[in-house]
Amino acid sequence: MTQTKTTSHITKSDLAYDPGLNRNIFNNILTFTTAIFSFVSVLPLILVLSYVLIKGGSQINLSLITQLPEPPGDDLVSAGGIGNAILGTFIVTTIASIIAIPMGVGGGIYLAEYSNGGWFSRFIRFGTNVLSGVPSIIAGVCVYGVIVSTKIIFGANFSGIAGGIALSILMLPTVIKTTDEGLKLVSDDLRKGALGVGASKFITISRITLPTAFTPIATGIVLAIARAAGETAPLIFTALFSFYWPSGSQALFNPIASLSVLIYNFALEPYEAQNQLAWAASFVLVMLILLTNLFSRWLRNFTSINKS
Amino acid sequence: MKGSSQTKQSDREITISLQNVTISYGNSEAVRNIYCDIPRGKVTALIGPSGCGKSTILRSLNRMNDLIQGCSLTGRVLFEGADIYDPKVDPVEVRRRIGMVFQQPNPFPKSIYENIAFGARINGYTGNLDELVETSLKKAAVWDECKDKLNESGCSLSGGQQQRLCIARTIAIQPDVILMDEPCSALDPISTLKIEETMHELKKNFTIIIVTHNMQQALRVSDMTAFYNAEKLETGSGGKVGYLVEFNKTDKIFNSPTQKATQDYISGKFG
Ligand SMILES: Nc1ncnc2c1ncn2[C@@H]1O[C@H](COP(=O)(O)OP(=O)(O)O)[C@@H](O)[C@H]1O
Ligand SMILES: [Mg+2]
Numbered sequence: 001m002t003q004t005k006t007t008s009h010i011t012k013s014d015l016a017y018d019p020g021l022n023r024n025i026f027n028n029i030l031t032f033t034t035a036i037f038s039f040v041s042v043l044p045l046i047l048v049l050s051y052v053l054i055k056g057g058s059q060i061n062l063s064l065i066t067q068l069p070e071p072p073g074d075d076l077v078s079a080g081g082i083g084n085a086i087l088g089t090f091i092v093t094t095i096a097s098i099i100a101i102p103m104g105v106g107g108g109i110y111l112a113e114y115s116n117g118g119w120f121s122r123f124i125r126f127g128t129n130v131l132s133g134v135p136s137i138i139a140g141v142c143v144y145g146v147i148v149s150t151k152i153i154f155g156a157n158f159s160g161i162a163g164g165i166a167l168s169i170l171m172l173p174t175v176i177k178t179t180d181e182g183l184k185l186v187s188d189d190l191r192k193g194a195l196g197v198g199a200s201k202f203i204t205i206s207r208i209t210l211p212t213a214f215t216p217i218a219t220g221i222v223l224a225i226a227r228a229a230g231e232t233a234p235l236i237f238t239a240l241f242s243f244y245w246p247s248g249s250q251a252l253f254n255p256i257a258s259l260s261v262l263i264y265n266f267a268l269e270p271y272e273a274q275n276q277l278a279w280a281a282s283f284v285l286v287m288l289i290l291l292t293n294l295f296s297r298w299l300r301n302f303t304s305i306n307k308s
Numbered sequence: 309m310k311g312s313s314q315t316k317q318s319d320r321e322i323t324i325s326l327q328n329v330t331i332s333y334g335n336s337e338a339v340r341n342i343y344c345d346i347p348r349g350k351v352t353a354l355i356g357p358s359g360c361g362k363s364t365i366l367r368s369l370n371r372m373n374d375l376i377q378g379c380s381l382t383g384r385v386l387f388e389g390a391d392i393y394d395p396k397v398d399p400v401e402v403r404r405r406i407g408m409v410f411q412q413p414n415p416f417p418k419s420i421y422e423n424i425a426f427g428a429r430i431n432g433y434t435g436n437l438d439e440l441v442e443t444s445l446k447k448a449a450v451w452d453e454c455k456d457k458l459n460e461s462g463c464s465l466s467g468g469q470q471q472r473l474c475i476a477r478t479i480a481i482q483p484d485v486i487l488m489d490e491p492c493s494a495l496d497p498i499s500t501l502k503i504e505e506t507m508h509e510l511k512k513n514f515t516i517i518i519v520t521h522n523m524q525q526a527l528r529v530s531d532m533t534a535f536y537n538a539e540k541l542e543t544g545s546g547g548k549v550g551y552l553v554e555f556n557k558t559d560k561i562f563n564s565p566t567q568k569a570t571q572d573y574i575s576g577k578f579g
Pocket of ligand 2: 364
């Protein structure tokens, strides 16, 4: 009885929001602070994008992507194009993907589906984490020491192959990790279901588990590619640079141009024309990486819509 | 003798025979000294309080326990007279003859059609797949609900329909035996009834072994019932080990059990 009475006594004003309360003041201050911080944290992205857009975007034209860059000189009106660098970036990244995707997916499958949590798999997981933290320049120096300076690959010195190998080292941990984690997300019930209808382990993985985990794995791979495509340091030590189109049967065994190294080289030149070209290349590179990231988002949405 | 089979079936009618089976997880025994002869073409129910090892026993019948680290088995499990734990035996082959339906419906994230066709394909089925899909879905009593949306995802069905899809998927590999581990525990009463009806149809063609915690269900669907119980380990460590108390025709178990534990369990005194 008394209880119903007291509740009925609660008036509107008792329930009203009081901005003067300590907890409400505190809450508002915190909300405001976090909003500021989150804005500050996207500021660099906005600045970089708009700066590159303004400096580089204005120079985009057809000859930029069809022509070769001109060697440095102070008498140039234009430093030419970045056609071979775009192509080179595609080639080197493709080589890296060809190496890193099968190895990484295979390693991830081993970790998630075959290993039993023993010392070997723990060692691999630990190693993968360490590798993902290794600075990219170390990967470059390492490939330089093992492959470039020893000319171990068909006598090739600086080459697209060496560049691809260096980038694949950077992609590998991401691919292994996303595969491992993507597969671990797949419910054990599905595996049991497949084994319960007489599927072998191989069929279970190739027909049920891998397809189910396709989206996270593909997303991870695309992000790894995007990261590799923008790397500079490993390529300076391995692929070097070239002012010519990659051509002939030896194309992959010779130095090859890439967008990131072109930017690095030309931005440091004292000539205006070269600097301008570096800006144009920056714009193209940023756009390529942005597109790749958008593609990975689309992949995620596309497949999740298809599933439900 | 406690735990031994009390039925007098001739060997011809026995499809699976457990002979002094003991199953352990790591160093602790989960079930001990099971003798049990499971008749062909009948529905056999395994009942008992939870944790007494019903699922463990069921999984041992098609070597699903192989997937669990540290699970080991001693004794013999004979399927049509052959020891399925013989080192020469391929567990994949065993599971093709002895299919399994799980507690949680687990359709593959593929179309309804592919859910059924998957098992058949990997088993080298050469007949007409469309026909197989239709007959399997019919036998599992979901054809009417699925026939217009065979290309939709199996996950878009309701829980009860999913479970019948999983049963259809198992039927499609044309096994001899179907194991079911509490197939209705995640389902509503109406879906449960449908699945029970399905089982009555299925036993014309298959041997069914079903684990259930629902005694009414055991009474409704099964011909034979095995009652398992768990007792404290002698070591006094607080661990329990399961054993077979009584195995007999279902009406005997429910109307005139010979063991007091069975009587107590079916009258609801514990469990
Ligand atoms: N994967 C497992 N690992 C370790 N112990 C298990 C595992 N599965 C079951 N057990 C143990 O085996 C015993 C029997 O379990 P279970 O067969 O699931 O019983 P039920 O199905 O009758 O409830 C329990 O004591 C349980 O703790
Ligand atoms: Mg169980």
